[in-house]
Structures are given as C-alpha cells and as structure tokens.
Amino acid sequence: MENNTERNMSNIIEKFQNQNILLNHNAYRFIKDESYADTIVDELIEYMESDKEDNYIVTLEMINNYLNFEKKRILETIVENPETKKIRKNMNMPYEIKMDITNQSYTNGDIHDLSEYFNNRYEKLRSILEKKPELRNPMEMKITKSKVDNIRLIGIVDSIQNTKNGHKMIEIEDPTGEGKILIHKDQEDLLNKCKNIVKDEIVGITGNCNGNLVIADDIIQPGIPRNPEKEMDFSIVFLSDVHIGSKMFDEKAFNHFIKWINGNFGNEKQTDLANDVKYLVIGGDLVDGIGIYPNQEKELAIPDIYLQYEEAARLIGDITDIPIIIAPGNHDATRLAEPQPAITEQYAMDLNKQRNVEMVSNPSIVTLDNINVEIYHGRSFDDIIMAMNGLDHSNTDIIMKELMEKRHLAPIYGERTALASEFEDYLVIDEVPDVLHTGHVHINSYIKYKGVHLVNSGTFQRQTEFQKIYNITPTYGHVPVLSRGKMKEMIFT
Ligand code: D5M
Numbered sequence: 001m002e003n004n005t006e007r008n009m010s011n012i013i014e015k016f017q018n019q020n021i022l023l024n025h026n027a028y029r030f031i032k033d034e035s036y037a038d039t040i041v042d043e044l045i046e047y048m049e050s051d052k053e054d055n056y057i058v059t060l061e062m063i064n065n066y067l068n069f070e071k072k073r074i075l076e077t078i079v080e081n082p083e084t085k086k087i088r089k090n091m092n093m094p095y096e097i098k099m100d101i102t103n104q105s106y107t108n109g110d111i112h113d114l115s116e117y118f119n120n121r122y123e124k125l126r127s128i129l130e131k132k133p134e135l136r137n138p139m140e141m142k143i144t145k146s147k148v149d150n151i152r153l154i155g156i157v158d159s160i161q162n163t164k165n166g167h168k169m170i171e172i173e174d175p176t177g178e179g180k181i182l183i184h185k186d187q188e189d190l191l192n193k194c195k196n197i198v199k200d201e202i203v204g205i206t207g208n209c210n211g212n213l214v215i216a217d218d219i220i221q222p223g224i225p226r227n228p229e230k231e232m233d234f235s236i237v238f239l240s241d242v243h244i245g246s247k248m249f250d251e252k253a254f255n256h257f258i259k260w261i262n263g264n265f266g267n268e269k270q271t272d273l274a275n276d277v278k279y280l281v282i283g284g285d286l287v288d289g290i291g292i293y294p295n296q297e298k299e300l301a302i303p304d305i306y307l308q309y310e311e312a313a314r315l316i317g318d319i320t321d322i323p324i325i326i327a328p329g330n331h332d333a334t335r336l337a338e339p340q341p342a343i344t345e346q347y348a349m350d351l352n353k354q355r356n357v358e359m360v361s362n363p364s365i366v367t368l369d370n371i372n373v374e375i376y377h378g379r380s381f382d383d384i385i386m387a388m389n390g391l392d393h394s395n396t397d398i399i400m401k402e403l404m405e406k407r408h409l410a411p412i413y414g415e416r417t418a419l420a421s422e423f424e425d426y427l428v429i430d431e432v433p434d435v436l437h438t439g440h441v442h443i444n445s446y447i448k449y450k451g452v453h454l455v456n457s458g459t460f461q462r463q464t465e466f467q468k469i470y471n472i473t474p475t476y477g478h479v480p481v482l483s484r485g486k487m488k489e490m491i492f493t
C-alpha cells in the first residue's frame, strides 16, 4: 500500500512547485506535522502572492509571520478622559435575524428520543461531505462486512481507541450499520488528524476493507471553504460573560466601557472608534445567575435573578443609539440544554422592553449590515478541552478552528454540554459565517481562519473561587471590536 504521509506531502510540494515556490527543510517539517497542512498550503500561496518581495522559497520564519499576521489584534488601553463629547454619526443600522430557535424549539429540553436529532445531524453534515470528490457516492456502512477496495464512508464517530499494537481504532456508524476503522501506527499524518477527532462528530473515511476492518487511508472532516473578504465600513463590539450580580463583576471597568461606547471616554482615536460602532453583540452570561455551581451564592453581590437583570438593564440602558443583540449563556435564566431560547420578559422585563435590545437564542445568526455573525456562548469548549489532548481554556482560537472544520458548535454529546433532542440540529454550522463570536472561557482570543473572524470576547468578571480551582486566569475588561475588517481590542482595566 502506498505510504499516505509521503503521498500527501508530495501533493503539497507539487502544489508549491506549480506556483514556482520552494520549501526549505524547516518549513517542510513544520507543514508535515501541522494538522491543517492542506489549508496552510493554499493560504501560504495566496499570502506569498500578495508579498511584494517576490520570495520563492518558503522558510519557517515566513510561515510564522503569516500565522501571526492572521492572529493579530490591535490592543489599545483606554485613556481616562471623561470630557470627550462626541456624537455618533447618524447611521442607518439595518440588521436581520437569520437564525433564532426561540420559537422553533419543539422540546422542553428533556432527553427522550434522540434518533431524530442525530439523524438530522448526520444528514446535514453528510450533504456537505458527499460534495467532496474523494467522498462522491459514499457507500453504506454495511459494505464493511465484505472485502472491498477503495471504499468511501460517511459516519458518526462512536468511539476512538488505542489498540495494543499502537494503532488507532475508530468505530463509526451510519443508518445502515457500524464499521471499524483502523488507523495504522505508521501513518503519522493520519494519527495526527485522529487527535482532533471527537466522539459524535461526522467524518468521511476512505480506505480498503478486508471484510472485518477498514484500513483507512484518509479521514475527512466537512471543513469550510475560504470565506471571501467583505467590505465593512463600520465597527462591531463583542461582549460576553459580564456576570452582573457577581461580587467579582468589575463595575468600574464596565462603566468606563459604557462611557467609551457612548463617545464620552478616551482619547480622540478611541472616541473615533466608538463613534464608528454600529452594533453591540452580547454572547451570554450577561448576569451571574443563581445556583450555577456549589457555593456560588457566597460570591453574589445581588442574590436575586430578577434584580440582576434589573441591574443589567440599568447599565445597558445607557446605550440607546445602537442595536444591542443579546444571546443567553449557561448563567442566564433560560433552559440549560442547547439550543437555548432567548431570555424572556419573565426574568428580564426591562431589558426586553428596551427599544434597541434584541433578544436572540444561543446559538443564533444575525446579519449586521452585510456581516453574518454566528453567536455561540461556548459551553462545548469545556468538553472539547477534556477530549482533545494539550488544550486548556486559553486555546479557544484552536478550538473554534476545530469547530469550523467539524461544522458543529457542540459535537460531543452527553458530557457537560446538555443538548436538547430537537428534530433539527441547530448547532450544525450550515453556512459559513463571516464572524463566529463565542465567550464562556473568560479569556479573550482571536484568529482569522480561512477568512472567518473567530473571536472570543472574554469577560468583565475577576477570577472566582471556582475558576481558581480550575486554574483559569480571566482576561477581564478586554473588549474586541471588529473595526472595518480588522480586530482591535479595547482594554478597560
Ligand atoms: O465559566 C467560567 C469559566 O469556568 C470558564 O473558563 C469555563 C469554566 N467552566 C465552567 N464550567 C466548567 C466545568 N463544568 N468544567 C470545567 N470548566 C468549567 P462560566 O460559564 O462563566 O461559569
């Protein structure tokens, strides 16, 4: 059998050669070990084409420059200046809610028959996978009971195990049956890909079957195409995890933020940025809630959920001239199972009544002007961190890339993230957004991946006792602003 690592690498070298680009040894080694090798190659070629210096040899330094370029956010510390009085330009602020499950949810979140839910997940992702040339006309899983070469399968991952002999065994399932997939220990690049595969995601497999096992020669995730850059002549501010009602809520920093966004704080450059803001998106955990984890009540400044939302309405109520989109998180007053319906008037009367506030579900998709923003609080990050080696709460840039490749916001079922057994799986990323906005981990992150802005908006809460136990050091008071296509971060502490 052809050695897969070599085959893939010769494809990569060929791609560069076709563009008259050479790879030096260190660059070759880096790309070989990178799980996003195929993507990096296309993007590097594009990056080099835009490089005026006409470099024809890719070095490791150049790859690092490219990765930092995609990661870059511009940090800006607020300057105290309460005197500024600038008035936002009179702007037209069209927005549309493209996906909101609040009135589409058919269950009360109880777990009963999940087959409908998983079938829908399978069908949605299968329709993406089967468009790939290497998976065209996929076969039914029951074919794995026969001896067949060159098979193409699409299934949901049931389990991933190491075998005694150092190979990996993945069990996958489709509506016709189950199959055992062997990843040979000599296939280094496939073993690397396996590190990113988690239970319950949908993958494609190619390989040969001996009537008992499929010997894989590739594992294929749905992935995303490169998202074309869009014109953007305004700015969007992203918040999450404000945790109003917690003793650790940094009210001073938040007040500075409110003053800044209203154009009454900061130096001229900072107020210019504020005046360019057309939308504010809040991605969950607006308040601290009640009884979320053991002993939380000891850290509550406002031990009443209604009063917490009243305080939120008082603070947010000062922002009157731009639309504010609010989605819930695991601390908010709505069902915990995802998708979570919007926070209702029952708990947050004043906020719901505020003219410029739009309550949406978690997840949801909004189109702000022309920019599609998918909002997801990020509860599933806790499960991904447990499932994938070497990740912690500060790695949400890597996790968001992974979720885009899996085309699913919460792939793992049955761990910390409760998923409701809906008839449709709303957590599938059906369409590639321009921005994926998440929160939950309380640590800011940003990366632009295949043209999609992946942003995590941190928090306004200082470290809690619970977070001390988990060794989570929050980056509080850092607010990401997507300004005319560039990510900036305002620091209010
Ligand atoms: O989440 C605050 C922080 O705590 C965030 O970094 C995630 C982490 N967290 C929350 N719940 C868990 C569990 N169950 N395991 C591990 N880590 C967790 P917040 O949603 O604001 O409480």
Ligand code: FE
Pocket (backbone or CB within 6 Å): 241, 285, 329, 331, 440, 441, 442
């Ligand atoms: Fe939070």
Ligand code: ZN
Pocket (backbone or CB within 6 Å): 285, 329, 330, 331, 377, 439, 440, 441
């Ligand atoms: Zn949270």
